[in-house]
Amino acid sequence: MALSQHSSLSQQNNARTVGRRYQSLILMLIVTITLMGGVASRLVYLQLLQGERNRQLADDNRIRLIPRQPERGRILDRKGRTLAGSRLSHAVFLWPIANPKERWVEILPELSQILNIPLEEIQDRLEQAGYNSPVRVRVARSISPAQVTALAEFGQIFKGVQVEAEAVRNYPYGDLGAHVLGYTGEMNDEDLKARASEGYRLGDVIGQMGVEAAFESQLRGEWGGQQVEVDGIGQVLRVLEEKPTQAGEDVQLTIDLDLQRAVERALGNRKGAIVAMNPNNGEILAMVSRPTFDPNLFSTYITDAQWQQLQNQDFPFVNRALQGYPPASTFKIVTTTAAIESGAFPSETVLPTFPFIEVGGIQFWDWNRAGFGPLDFRGAMAWSSDTFFYQTALSMGEAPLIAWTKRYGFGQKTGIEIAGEEASGLVPDATWKKAELQEDWYAGDSVNMSIGQGYLQSSPLQVAVMFAVAANGGDRVKPHLLMGNQEAREWRQPLGISPATIGILQDGLRQVITGGTGQALNVPTLPPLAGKSGTAEDPPRLSHAWFGAYGPISKPEIVVVAFAENSGGGGGKVAAPMVRQVLETYFNGTVSTESAAPEEVISD
Template sequence: MRTIDLLPKPKPKNSHSRTRISQPSFAQDKRKETGRTVGRQYQSVLLMILISIVLLGGVGARLFYLQLSQGEVNREKAENNRIRIVPKQPVRGNLFDRKGRVLATTRLTHAAYLWPMAQKRVDWQENIRKIAQLLGVPQDSIEEKVEQAGFNSPTLIRIARSLTPAQITAIEEYRSEINGVEVDIETVRHYPHGKMASHVMGYTGELNAEELARRRKDGYRMGDVVGQMGVEAAFEPLLRGEWGGLQLEVDGAGKVMRVLGQKEAKPGKDVTLTLDLEVQKAAEAALGNRKGAVVALDPRDGSVLAMVSYPRFNPNVFSSQITPQIWKELQETKPFVNRAMRGFPPASTFKVVTQTAGMETGKYPPNTILSTFAYLNVGGMALGEWNRAGFGPMGYVRAMAWSSNTFHGQIGRGVGGPTLIKYSRLYGFGQETGIELSEESPGLIADDAWKRKMYNWEWTDGDTVNMSIGQGFTQATPLQVAVMFAVPANGGYKVKPHLFKDSLDNKDKWRTSLNFKPSTIKILREGLRAVVSSGTGKALNVPHLPPVAGKSGTAEAPPGKSHAWFGAFAPYDNPEIVVVAFAEHSGGGGGSVAAPMVRQVMEAYFKAKPPKN
């Protein structure tokens, strides 16, 4: 550093002058330039004081704004930053069969949760990417849930269910690299019998955003698991229970300091169904891998003992993340169609309705005898007899036993289309049965108005004759056909099929008298018994079963193979069970394909083993 010497320089030795000449200083020069000589040394101090006043005033104003104007908002934010809400989902009610055997219950598993407030919104995207990669969960599904809950939500959000040990280990190993993810125990739906009765059981699944918006008014919340099909959906209000949860205080690291509040979750109610597990198993085995359905019910009150449809599915897969492979299989097999409640041509099983219309109108009384032919010519349409020759003169009982088309075609043409349609609907065809399941189809009983609307053509005698043998436009579900067979079985009552178990003493709650003549019921029963004892249903005329009555049906179903039907009830004198078997596009007759299926179910119900050969 260079110093400025303000002292006079030494005089040279040879100099004769002793006079000192003072040199002006730098400060003196500046004073001359500015003209200021007083107070200059206090300028910096004053400037610092002024700046301090301005800064303190701004800080004070900001504190005033934060504490007074925005105090409540900030206190709430601070509270949320240390308060965590841990929801506790209720345990879903169990499903039992009529004898108390478990059909659906819950099991413990692990789920992954996110806490949105664990970090800033801008940091979540990378965090979610890592979590999705660890869990094998689509990143967009996690992002959607966090967006839906809100990034300021103090509530944990479930992002994955039924974690595997490998997923849990991965979370723990990489915990230092991910924020806000936790693993906790939860209960999920479990079906111990797998695919059995899957169409009746249905399945459960978490509400998506659209479903949540629709159900929020009913008290549902994000993360709710609800019944999506079958009795799980039908009895949802009973099974669901009520949410509970914990309110926790946590520190900056997310460590729980104390429990601030707790509400116990209220479990759902158990529901006992009318299904009989052993009969259901027998029906599943009888249908096997055939496309079709089997329905068994109690004709006294409409209790459904078994309901089977194939293809079927395993409802357990919906209790965890569905893999792409499983989803592909579900798309290919389309197993969610419950064929027990879908309409198909009922074929000759419908002749019960035709005979009823003939006798109840009085136009064809119980002692009627009609000639039969190789075919019946109606309005240019030929209705052929299945044996291509006719059976000669016959009455109701023999016509039912041998399933004569020309006999029943004459009855149908004689009573007329409107009358046949009336008795069809009286039996419950063309309308839902009222069973609790929402997947039910009403089938179809066409009339003149329907045909004009669909085909711009009037109803003809040919349409009536086709209907009289269960063909043409007529569509009936296996469940509807079972309800039809219950009428002659129980003495003339139309039952309402149901799955909620009620006392048999309360049977009048589930049935309505059709007020048929006793003679009509008597002839129907005799004819159906003759089918098994001497007609097309001899496969059920076996000594180890009580006397059985029933009817076969073989429906034309172009362009595919024919459908096979058989409906029956037993014991004949005091019926306890109705069984209907349907095989879609089986290509065989009802007596040869469907009747053995009915027999197998009845053997299970009556615990009757066939004799060994």
């Protein structure tokens, strides 16, 4: 009985514990299945749904894009000599994605001290690229050997900082021809925004003025680069893909290096400009402007001290050969043409000259304050008589004078390739004066304009074009700097000047040299020349000095125009010796080591 009850109770207990031994296994199986399902679903999400993104993140962490800037094309003179080229230098690049932002905050102050670059500049460059960017960012150029060594010593600490050799723009003759050549520099934000569609990127170097800017598309070349695999500290393990750079094209100019040296020496440290040009085809043989700058400063990092020194000069980046000034008595070439071609004066006209002529109650004086007696057009040109040309302006009126001024090319750009830096100048007329000054055109305005004063503005290059008309027999040419610019070389516009008038111009300009205000060029070491002086008033400052000449008169092959800004002293005294020094180099190969000194001569 007792046994029976015990047996029944045992059976009940066994029933309640059936499967307990498998319970833990079942639970583990369920958990495992759940975990595996979660992992599997996560893998599906990561590999299928987010696979492309994650692969990109992985690649960004181990694959670096190393773009390589092409070597810029050279700028050559007409004989193939290098005026602008490249040199190897060391640059510092940052790989933004190599570090989190917090780590960059620690690295950059030390990097700033080594490079001697303001911390804010480096931070701005890095932030502009973005901390997750896989593309390197240049933060310094042309660093010193000591800086290269210092960065190498910090190589393990400065993860993401890399030093590499690169080509840097080099101007072997320093500031020689700076305004013609221009300079290069890294693009700023505005440049990048404006030219992003042309394939430019952050850190690109472009031409900023002169030939460098005008021929940017030829000089820049085509980018190349490498896709490389790197380790955890940014060291290259292997090159995955490589595209070679394509160097830019060379640009050959009409500039002659020897003559360029001559015009630079002749002008010296005076403010002003000298232009030398072939009067038959417009080739610019030399062009200088002062004050100037060394374009090498902008090929690397320019210091605050260097920039301040440039700012202390009088607008060193302005190319004065292309800016407008009163052309003074050189303009009497145009006045002579207008007076004769208008029919107001026969070619053999003789007029009395006076100490002054009174117009509208104002006395307009001759430059010598005495007059020169009776003169024809040739003599008036030789002695630069103001009162002679005042009379021609009063008789013919402003219309022919203004019309011929424009026909000679004044008041418009010449067409030279660096036109972005060229002023059009100004040919005033009644409409302009009424709009700008709310005044009518007076006879005194014509009088002033007849001797290249008043509101008239022209550049030394425009004045050179004017001289070329007389030199080549009556055609306007298009100045150009590119040796291969065939269109400009062949462009000649006949002005419709009669042979008789051309003969008077050429005779008068020759007499300037042989017995007038340009006798500084009447020397046996030079072939027969023709020219004209000019002195432009610029109160309350000193006057400007001008002189232009061409030669040989039998077959002219060069025009030289010298302009000295606020020099005082007169064109024949100050500017003519500069022209002579340039022509002595051109014709004789004479090399001067000093600037041309003023001479005591009869001078307008």
